[in-house]
Amino acid sequence: MKILITSGGTTEPIDAVRGITNHATGRLGQLLAQLFLDKGHQVTLVTSPGSYRPEKHKRLKLIEVSTVNSLQNVLEHLVKDHQVFIHSMAVSDYSPVYMTDLEDVMASKDLSQLLKRHNHQGKISSSSDYQVLFLKKTPKLISLVKKWNPDIRLIGFKLLVNVPKEQLLQVARTSLHKNQADLIVANDLYQIKQDQHQAYLVSAEGYQTLTSKPAIAQAIYERVISNDKNHPPRCQR
Structure with missing residues (x-):
């Protein structure tokens, strides 16, 4: 399969030396890209300067972007040419x-x-x-994905800060429906530490609770390669 992944975070310039950015490292995007490469898939990784990324690989295409506008210009063309899009980049609002x-x-x-x-x-x-x-x-790029390619499988991400679990899940379900996504990975910043990353994989069937970046990457991989939507991994409701 041809897998498109975004990672890291955008920076919006104020002037030539200052900008508005975020703390996204691209670590999860790196793990996802490496996992799909190890399993024999073609990967296009769109990431920001300084973010984590896999080692060079013959099946890896690496593209660097910095602003929301540059990201949009790149994605509009790439989304049409891939089967799966995992949008983990932290995009400036x-x-x-x-x-x-x-x-x-x-x-x-x-x-x-x-x-x-x-x-x-x-x-x-x-x-x-x-x-x-x-x-x-800025434009909500995830809302444009299905307009560019209605058939692509879309995995989005939602990050909130110090909110009740049910609120986080509800926001993720809203994004799932609004953006016609297959999965939304719901995170709370307070539950992300160096060696721990609790997240919920939210789908139409329910949700999975995961507690580390490698586990999140593995769960997303398993969902993507599964062709039988009638038998998804076990979910909570």
């Missing part, structure tokens, strides 16, 4: 529009006009005590 002094914002009579401005300097001055950064929402 917002992108910078304009950064300016607080005094400029307070003096403005129409804040909407500031949204039409852009920073052209290579490095925004740090002389002011306070700066205001305007952000705009």
